Amino acid sequence: MKTEKTHLPPKWAERVLEWYCRPGVLEDLQGDLHEFFDRNLENKGPFRAKVNYVIDVVKFMRPYTVKKLEILDNITTFIMFKNYFKTSIRSIGRNKLFSAINVIGLAISMSVCLLMISFLSEVFSYDNFHVDKDRMYRIMTSNQFLQEDPSDFASTSVLVGKRLQEEVPGIESSVIMRRNFGGDAKIGDKTIPISGIWAGEGFFDVFKAFPLIQGNPETALKEPYSIVLTEEAAVKLFGDEDPMGKIIQLRSENSYTVTGIVQKPPHNSHFTFETLGSFITYENERKKNSTGNYWISWNDIWSNYVYMVLEPNTSASQVNAALKAIQDEENAKNDRVNNYVKLQSIGAIMPGPDLSNNIGKSMNTSILWLLSGLTFIVILCAGFNYTNLSIARSLRRAKEVGVRKVVGASRKQVFSQFIVEAIIISLISLVFATLLFYVIKPEFLNLDGEIQEVAKIQTTPTLFIYFFVFSIVIGIMAGFFPAVFLSKLKAVKVLKDAGSTTLFKKINMRKVLIVVQFTLSLAFIISATIGYRQYKYALAFDLGFKTENVLNVRLSGNDANTVANAFRSIPEVTEISKSLMIPSIGNRYGNTLKYDDPMDSVTLYYNIIDENYIPLMDHDLVAGTNFESRPEQEKEEVIIVNEQVLKRFNIGTPDEAIGKQIQLGGGTNGNKVRIIGVVKDFHYAKISDGIKSFGFRYRPGEYDYLNLKINTNDIVGTMDKLKSAWLDIDDVHEFSAMFYDERIERAYSEFSVMFTIVGFLAFITISLAALGLLGMAVYTAETRLKEISIRKVLGATEGSLIKLLARGFMWLLIIAALIAVPATYFLFDSVVLAQSVNRISIGIIELMSGVVVIFAIGFLTIGSQTLKAAKSNPAETLRTE
């Protein structure tokens, strides 16, 4: 008896039987099997009994025992579809206001999502066209100075590329490349500027997706002074002539031979080029010209790139191990700088981590996450609206559900009916969303040059399939809760007392959704306000010098004096100075600086200027004198530094510092220069960074920009004059000039982009939240109309009625504000702006402005509806009973 109790047929086999067996036959079968199992238990023992049971379960699978196929059920649903469709359309048509709120809300937020979908699908399509893209890698470098935080570079050293090619097994093909090939190409008497990259022999083995149209891929980049052109470049240089074998004068009049024509890389390649110069040319020139071997040293990691394709059976970790061995060996030879190299898969470049010295386009993964997150929030808000309004109205549709259930609809069928309704709404919204998508697309692309460079957002058929699928998914998600809720209703209860509120206990979820919506809207508004204020702050920030009416003109390789002389004759140009770079917009030049201790060095950021620069920019000389005009080609002897340099090396007061010697450049190449002036600290970098050691150097001939002080009321006319003066000197390069203030504005465009995007999203979420609130207010006012009328008859005033109706909603808004304000404050104060040295302090104005806006909108929405209800004539509403 004991064994009988402890041993039972295997549960899972029983479940299998229940799953396939028809209900009518099931009980008898189960019984017989169980009885038989018990007999076997006695005769043959538990194991055999169980085995037999399982075998019998399988054997019982016969036509007469197996259930009717599910398809038949589905066919019914399918047939009912027409009916669902019809009732849905009718219900949508009957409630025009609610349907409109839903469609408008969904359409607006969906258009943002469509934009995001097309943007993401484009970004993720980058580099997908490469052959063997799963085996394609490049070497990235982490550069660490002493114990400072390492910075990551997309570039690496030539040395690691060479050693990889010689020592590391399992590499199918590899190529070393370098930026900055190109310049002014001379063909006959024509001069045309071209750009390009240096590329080693293996280029076409690694990048098989860049096929040569003409020329031999094996030899095209083998010989020194070979150049490969893209088709476009060939047309630009040679017109219709056959370019193969032609000679181009380039880079100090060297003759390059055209050895191949290559297809232009597609738009979604993370790097692109106009021409390719053979890397061996660069090597030879360096071997011949440079005194040191820095270009092939472990530390010259700034402009070289190593790409490779691994053999199919080689793993990235094997190569990484080999690279680590090389890296350890090389780092041991250096004492201050360590470079760590590792592979980066080609698929992880774009989008990828934030790297310096990218060879081409880059898009930070975290930005994509941020954008998708924000978009998701927007669509969530629209979904909430649908869910909210549908559940609120379910009171009215409960009877319909009851009747359907009585007639024989299953829960699943009622569920699918409401899902279908949501999908229909969603598809209608998709139509409007697509129209809106075309409106906001150019706006988005024009937000920022970077976005434009990365994405074109072309609408392809696949994209429309994505859109369609997306809107169906949205429909299902938005309709899910209402469908679950309505399909759960019990027919008897609903039909007996439809008004009973006990059915709708769980409607508290509605309030939660409203609070979430308004919290998000508030957070968006506050973020946009803070972003805007920080942007304005950055623009108005006192950099320590004057930028008004300064026009910076790029020299594009022309002699600074020639251009300056040409501009001097224009009366609107009052002053002219020359400089190597434009400070305060994010670029920096650096060199090593030492004082008396040869082991103590610091990076000196510098600009090379002429004697007119400091007065023109109105820099404040604390001590000493400005540079004097000197003839060219003289040894660099003097420098003007900022106060930070004195502080860093304890040189004393500015006056004491004058005449002190400091050393520029490390090692044996160092050059002693004398401090002749001290300039007041100013912001040479972006204001988010602090001020460190900076110096003005005087090296005539090394200028890239002219700085013109312009005094005019007619900017367009002056620009035209400048342009024509420019064209007299140089008709090859474009006249490239920009006002300093505009450059700074552009440098801080991240803030302007941020507040534009966030501001736009804030606008959308607020509109959505307001729409939702409007819907809820209308609904409440309608359902409580009788109650209001009775109260009125009993003597309630309009004011007290409004208070009664609005109180609940206002509480929700207050809760939302209590969550959103501290959360956003914390986010900005300790995360977003935490690293900025110069930042606005977030005050009560930034925080409360959003709250005021939201409350105003909320009050208007609720107030208008409640007022309408409160003003209604009780005689009319009560008479119809």
Added chain:
Amino acid sequence: MKGTNLGEFQELVLLTIGSLHPEAYGVAIKEEIYAHTGRKVTLSTVHAALNRLEKKGLVKSDLGEATKIRGGKRKRYFTITAYGVRMLSEAKQQRESLWNSIPDIVFQVNLNGS
């Protein structure tokens, strides 16, 4: 299936139902067949035959009372319908008339031959 003809196994099941009356259900029928003929048939075979007989209208079934021994499941008891009885007796008569028409000599030859 093939019209109204009884298969050999179906006839056996039908007869067993009759002999077990009124306690004929799946497992019992299987055991009875084993006891009488020594044939080891599986439960599913018996069930399939019962299902077919019921479809032909030769037997009918009713669910009995729930018992502990079968995991709380009720037994389905089978009884032969009037039509079933007629079919059985028809089959029996067909055989008997065939038996009777066999000349005695056949049996003798067979006995000798074996």
